[in-house]
Amino acid sequence: MRYKKLFKNYKVLILLLFLVFAIVSIHPNPDAKGVTIRGVASNSSASLAGIESPKPTSRPMSREIITAINQRPINNIDDYNAYISTLDFNESVNIKTNRKLYTLTTKPLFNITELNETEERVFEEIVPVNRTINGTVQEINETINVTKIVPKTKTEILGVDDIGLTVYNSPTTNIKKGLDLQGGTRVLLQPEEEVSEDDMARLIFNLEERLNVYGLGDIVLRQANDISGNKYILIEIAGANEEEVVNLLAKQGKFEAKIGNNTVFKGGKKDDLGVSYVCHSADCSGIDPNHGCRMVDDNQWMCRFQFSISIKPEASRKQAEVTKDIPVITDESGEGYLEDKLMLYLDDVLVDELNIAGELKGREVSDISISGSGTGVTEQEAVFNSLQNMKRLQTILDTGSLSVKLNIVKTDTISPVLGEEFMKNAILIGIFALLSVAIVVFIRYRRLKISIPMIITMLSEIFIILGFASLVGWNLDLAAIAGIIIAVGTGVDDLIVITDETLGKMQEYVSNWKDRIKKAFFIIMAAYFTTFAGMVPLWFAGAGLLKGFAFTTIVGISIGVFIARPAYAAIIEILINE
Amino acid sequence: MSKLIKALKTIYEDKYKILLIIPILLLVGAIAQIGYQTITKGDFINRDVSLKGGMTIIIPLQGEIDDQKLEDFLKDKYPENDISIRYLSSGTKVKGIIVAADIFVEDTDKSESLIKDLTTLTKADRKDISIEFMGSSLGQSFFKETFTAIIIAFLFMGSIVFLYFGDTWQHKTIMILLTLFSVILVYTSSNIFVSILTGISIAVLIIMYIRFSIPSFAVIVAALSDMIITLAIINIMGIKLSTAGIAAFLMLLGYSVDTDILLSTRVLKRKEGSLMDRIYWAMKTGLTMNITTIVALIVGLSLSQSEVISQIMTILLIGLFVDIINTWIQNVGILRLYLEKKR
Numbered sequence: 001m002r003y004k005k006l007f008k009n010y011k012v013l014i015l016l017l018f019l020v021f022a023i024v025s026i027h028p029n030p031d032a033k034g035v036t037i038r039g040v041a042s043n044s045s046a047s048l049a050g051i052e053s054p055k056p057t058s059r060p061m062s063r064e065i066i067t068a069i070n071q072r073p074i075n076n077i078d079d080y081n082a083y084i085s086t087l088d089f090n091e092s093v094n095i096k097t098n099r100k101l102y103t104l105t106t107k108p109l110f111n112i113t114e115l116n117e118t119e120e121r122v123f124e125e126i127v128p129v130n131r132t133i134n135g136t137v138q139e140i141n142e143t144i145n146v147t148k149i150v151p152k153t154k155t156e157i158l159g160v161d162d163i164g165l166t167v168y169n170s171p172t173t174n175i176k177k178g179l180d181l182q183g184g185t186r187v188l189l190q191p192e193e194e195v196s197e198d199d200m201a202r203l204i205f206n207l208e209e210r211l212n213v214y215g216l217g218d219i220v221l222r223q224a225n226d227i228s229g230n231k232y233i234l235i236e237i238a239g240a241n242e243e244e245v246v247n248l249l250a251k252q253g254k255f256e257a258k259i260g261n262n263t264v265f266k267g268g269k270k271d272d273l274g275v276s277y278v279c280h281s282a283d284c285s286g287i288d289p290n291h292g293c294r295m296v297d298d299n300q301w302m303c304r305f306q307f308s309i310s311i312k313p314e315a316s317r318k319q320a321e322v323t324k325d326i327p328v329i330t331d332e333s334g335e336g337y338l339e340d341k342l343m344l345y346l347d348d349v350l351v352d353e354l355n356i357a358g359e360l361k362g363r364e365v366s367d368i369s370i371s372g373s374g375t376g377v378t379e380q381e382a383v384f385n386s387l388q389n390m391k392r393l394q395t396i397l398d399t400g401s402l403s404v405k406l407n408i409v410k411t412d413t414i415s416p417v418l419g420e421e422f423m424k425n426a427i428l429i430g431i432f433a434l435l436s437v438a439i440v441v442f443i444r445y446r447r448l449k450i451s452i453p454m455i456i457t458m459l460s461e462i463f464i465i466l467g468f469a470s471l472v473g474w475n476l477d478l479a480a481i482a483g484i485i486i487a488v489g490t491g492v493d494d495l496i497v498i499t500d501e502t503l504g505k506m507q508e509y510v511s512n513w514k515d516r517i518k519k520a521f522f523i524i525m526a527a528y529f530t531t532f533a534g535m536v537p538l539w540f541a542g543a544g545l546l547k548g549f550a551f552t553t554i555v556g557i558s559i560g561v562f563i564a565r566p567a568y569a570a571i572i573e574i575l576i577n578e
Numbered sequence: 579m580s581k582l583i584k585a586l587k588t589i590y591e592d593k594y595k596i597l598l599i600i601p602i603l604l605l606v607g608a609i610a611q612i613g614y615q616t617i618t619k620g621d622f623i624n625r626d627v628s629l630k631g632g633m634t635i636i637i638p639l640q641g642e643i644d645d646q647k648l649e650d651f652l653k654d655k656y657p658e659n660d661i662s663i664r665y666l667s668s669g670t671k672v673k674g675i676i677v678a679a680d681i682f683v684e685d686t687d688k689s690e691s692l693i694k695d696l697t698t699l700t701k702a703d704r705k706d707i708s709i710e711f712m713g714s715s716l717g718q719s720f721f722k723e724t725f726t727a728i729i730i731a732f733l734f735m736g737s738i739v740f741l742y743f744g745d746t747w748q749h750k751t752i753m754i755l756l757t758l759f760s761v762i763l764v765y766t767s768s769n770i771f772v773s774i775l776t777g778i779s780i781a782v783l784i785i786m787y788i789r790f791s792i793p794s795f796a797v798i799v800a801a802l803s804d805m806i807i808t809l810a811i812i813n814i815m816g817i818k819l820s821t822a823g824i825a826a827f828l829m830l831l832g833y834s835v836d837t838d839i840l841l842s843t844r845v846l847k848r849k850e851g852s853l854m855d856r857i858y859w860a861m862k863t864g865l866t867m868n869i870t871t872i873v874a875l876i877v878g879l880s881l882s883q884s885e886v887i888s889q890i891m892t893i894l895l896i897g898l899f900v901d902i903i904n905t906w907i908q909n910v911g912i913l914r915l916y917l918e919k920k921r
Contacts, residue, residue: 188710222631224712234712303667403660412693415665417628417884425883432881433874482890484826486832492874493836493867498864512685522847526742527839530797533738533834537730537761538828541723545821549828557832 005574016517018559019460022467027174032096033073034065035080035167044164049104051095051165052381059473060171067097078345090161109161117152170278173469177238178477179220181423183416184238188224188409189249191231195404200231203402207233207249210399233406236414238475246408254401255393256345259356261305262322263367264342265315268400273318276366277310279395285310285394287386288371291380301382305390309397316364324362344370370397385576418478425480434458437492445499449575454495457568461491464563465556479548487556490531494524494560498569503576517569528561591854594911601908604900605803608810615616616814623679626660626818631713632680633689637702639674648699655695656688660818675700683711704899724824730764731831732798733757733780736787739794739835743842749790756783792916793846797838799912800904804834807904808897822886826893833871833897836903837864845913853917858909864905872898881890 006012054063066074070093072232074080087093089108094101119277122145129142195203204221211219224232235249255267268274279285283537285307286291293303311319328336336358342354352372372393374386393520398459416422465484469476501520502513531553590597615804645663652661661679677696681689697704700880714720737757744750760783763776787795805827812819844860845853875895882888 079757181666222713224710226635226708226710227683232710234710409661412666412673417662417664418884421885422886425881426887429878429881429887432877436873436877437870440866440873444866478822478886479825482822482829485890486829489871490832491830491872492870496863496870497840500866504859504863519848522842526739526843527836530735530738530839533734534731534831536734536833537727538837541727545720545825546724546727546828549825551829551833 002574006571008467009567009570009574011567011570015460015563017365018464018467018563022463025174025467025471026463027059027470029061030172032065032170032172033075034170035074035077036060036063036065037097038166038168041162041164041166044162045104045107046095046164048100049476050093050377051102051104059470060104060176063172065098065170066095066167067098068167069292070094071096072330077167080167084163087163089162090159093163103474104163106163107161109158111158113154114351114525115152115154115158118149119152121149122147123148124136126202176470176473176475176476177416178480179236179238179416180276180418180477181348181416182238183414184236186412186414187237187249188411189233189235189406190409191233192407194288200233203404204233205404206399207235210238210253210395210402215522230482231408249406249408253396253399254345254347255396258343258345259322259326260340262318264319264322265311266400267397269398270400272312272314274312274315275309276312276398278394279308280394285390287383292383295379296375299377300375301379302373302375303379303382303386304371304373305386306369307390307394308367308369310366311368313364313366314368320362320364323356323360326361327362328358330358344372346393350499351393352362430462441496441499445503447576450499450503452570453568453571453575454492457495457564457571458488458491460567461488461556461560461564464559465552468555468559469552474551475548477548479545480552483549483552483556486553487560490527490557491560491565494527494565495568497523498565499572500555502572513573517573520569524561524565528557531557554571586833591660594907594914597718597907598911598915601803601904601911602808604903608803611813612806624813624816624818625661626820626823627678627680627716628820629714629824630680631661631689631710632678632682633692634710634712635677635679635693635696635698636708636710637674637696638676638888639700639702642645643675643700645675648675651699652679652692652694652695656692657663659688676814678712712746728831730761732802733761733764733783735801735835736783736794736798739797739839740787740791742839743793743797743846744791749786753783753786753790757788793842793913796909796912796916797835799837800901801834801902803908804901805830807900808893810895811896811900817889817892818888820886821891823889826890827889829894830897830901832905833894834901837867837901839907840864840867841905841909842913845917853914861906865902868898868902870905 003091005017037051037054040051051064066080068074069080069083072079072083074083087106089106091106093104093106095104096102124143125146157311178318191200191203200223204223208219208221211221212388219238222234222237224234226232256263261275265273265275269276286305288306289306291304293301296302323338326338326340329339330336338356338358338361340356341353342356343350344354352370354369354371369392372386372389374382374384374389376382376385437458438451438455442448442453445451462484465487469480498517498520501523502516535550535554538546539554541547541550590705612622648659649663651664658681659681661677664676664678666674666676677692679692681692681709693704693709696702697707734757736752740753741750744753744806756779760779761778762781763772766772779800784795787798808830809827812823817823840863841857841860844856844863848856849858850856872895875891879888879891879895882891
């Protein structure tokens with residue numbers, strides 16, 4: 001009868017509800033087969049066959065899984081490697097995934113050497129031409145043939161080219177593992193010119209900031225030297241693909257907005273002509289609603305993005321000064337624009353041109369809308385690419401350019417510091433630690449009705465924390481595991497306080513159960529707020545390890561104090577207090 | 579047996595002022611150790627390769643290799659160094675191993691000998707091996723940031739405890755404002771003037787704690803000395819701290835306040851029984867808390883096959899034993915002195 005009552009108590013029901021949410025979010029599937037696609041190299045045979053890279057934010061269990069190649073089942077990475085190594089070039093390959101069947105053709109790998117002779121070759125070029133159509137003069141693009149003299153080349157076939165897929169064993173849950181547990185990409189960067197120790201430290205700081213703003217939180221950056229004293233920067237990143245790394249790290253990221261030949265503002269918050277605020281929220285950044293996405297070609301979509309920024313006073317003054325002498329022209333619709341456009345340069349390449357409204361002439365303006373575009377084969381891909389470009393531009397505007405250009409010396413995939421064995425060992429230890437807690441508690445109170453609910457409460461806390469982790473997509477690394485241990489450890493402490501306050505010898509002084517629970521939670525809340533207050537500064541400290549630890553601890557103890565521990569109090573009330 | 583317990587009980591109940599010497603000596607000794615270590619070794623902790631940096635040797639592999647055997651061999655041959663092995667792969671094929679050791683450019687004999695050993699063991703060609711010397715994985719500013727964060731953490735924790743156990747709301751308001759002021763100063767500390775001002779405002783805060791809320795002061799001192807004493811013991815044991823070890827110290831911050839708050843609440847906010855009754859009552863609950871954790875940690879340590887787990891558990895275990903002394907001797911002693919004075 002009493003057990004039925006358990007499922008009528010709202011505190012217990014809330015705990016159960018959260019547990020269900022957690023399990024749905026973790027999405028465990030212990031016998032997952034196949035290999036999951038991590039990335040697709042552009043222009044590779046895989047990408048031409050239509051296989052797309054997963055978005056970095058997508059959840060592990062929702063990514064595309066290769067289950068068979070040419071009807072042969074692929075269960076793991078070894079099957080995949082074994083089969084791929086047998087392929088020859090110009091072969092047709094059927095790749096079956098959990099979504100659809102792709103047919104791709106392997107490409108030969110060429111070695112092109114330039115010879116010392118030259119030859120004439122005909123190239124197609126697109127040029128704008130003025131033509132009279134239906135009585136009006138319009139500018140249209142026309143393709144013409146141009147003959148150029150180029151060096152002669154020799155092409156040899158070396159073998160089969162990589163099909164362009166990077167894959168990994170399919171995950172069994174939605175929990176993302178961090179650099180410590182899963183490994184990642186190891187990139188060695190070399191500054192293009194000689195830098196001093198101070199410059200190097202600043203460079204590393206700047207890179208770290210850029211990667212953080214970009215949202216690649218799980219990174220380790222350090223300085224390295226070789227024997228002859230050359231300086232390098234060594235970076236390890238989890239979960240980023242090589243293209244992203246190249247775009248973010250090897251490019252200097254020099255942003256300049258120019259009118260005519262005058263620079264009006266630059267990227268970075270430290271420069272006087274810099275930016276004071278960059279909008280990242282949805283209400284002032286995203287796909288431009290006035291332009292949206294459109295098909296520009298048979299096989300090409302383009303989207304425009306825009307976001308607003310504020311520039312520093314010095315930069316607004318500069319803009320007013322530059323624009324005051326520029327004449328206003330009026331287009332057919334009667335709107336006035338300045339003759340010169342605002343031109344946005346990224347690493348000295350023009351990325352966008354914006355018209356400046358006539359009324360802004362000679363005025364100090366601090367709020368500016370920045371725009372740009374992205375393309376893709378499908379509309380979805382175009383949206384994704386333009387948002388990706390936007391994020392990169394925002395990052396550069398936020399952090400400014402690197403003082404030195406960096407060259408990527410090499411990139412490798414590196415195994416985790418703590419591998420598969422570590423996880424198995426950690427889980428084993430976790431189980432035995434919980435059991436030993438239960439035994440100690442049993443020795444103290446001599447009641448299974450206390451030990452068993454305690455274990456259940458602890459396990460549910462762990463599950464809910466992991467469920468939350470996979471829901472928000474945060475990486476489980478060493479810092480996070482430490483946070484979980486703290487949450488569970490202080491959880492045991494709190495459960496003992498609840499038990500002692502309600503069932504201990506001193507209970508005769510307070511007869512009412514509700515009062516006893518209230519007194520227990522007075523202590524629990526005091527400890528909770530104190531730990532919480534201690535974690536907040538660590539969270540804002542900026543460094544990865546501190547931040548990860550503080551975040552997990554705060555989430556963990558909050559879940560414990562507000563969801564799991566009240567439910568425990570309710571359970572022992574129902575089971576023990578007749 | 580019961581005679582011994584009775585004797586201990588008498589000492590614990592009557593000689594609490596003398597007992598207070600134990601935690602004070604521990605704290606003073608710990609500060610001395612850390613100071614001595616900083617002067618003689620130039621660093622307040624022993625860092626492992628992940629915190630100190632060192633040499634990485636990248637060796638391309640042709641065939642398979644028994645990494646466990648390699649690791650054991652290296653650990654035997656270079657017992658005083660910290661050596662770790664990881665894999666490099668290109669796409670999905672294992673391409674090589676990467677060995678990290680806390681050996682620096684200056685130490686040519688050792689680095690040469692390690693490279694020689696590795697070439698013979700892996701049968702790799704000397705010219706294919708690439709060598710880098712790298713810095714710490716936590717960055718130069720990490721420890722400075724951590725110190726700032728921990729100081730602010732203690733200021734915040736102190737103010738929460740003051741809100742719980744402090745006396746009048748006027749004092750609480752002044753204390754909160756002063757804490758926020760100090761926090762802002764600590765964050766912006768840019769020149770000597772601000773640093774001096776920070777020092778003054780924290781000093782005023784400490785005086786306020788001692789003057790108006792000894793129990794809050796006791797909780798914070800207990801948590802702080804937990805960390806300091808544990809650090810000194812780890813140093814004496816010669817354990818080389820990794821990033822995991824740093825995480826363990828942060829964990830102590832969360833663990834140590836639990837028992838102290840339990841004790842203060844039971845002693846100050848409850849009216850049941852005598853003072854000693856309430857202390858024993860708190861101790862019964864508190865020691866159950868400590869013992870469950872200690873047993874879990876010992877079980878974990880005995881099952882651990884990973885150095886990272888062992889290091890975290892060792893630090894927590896030491897921290898908990900230190901916490902037992904700091905809670906049940908130091909904090910109890912301060913509380914009893916305070917209540918005696920109040921009467």
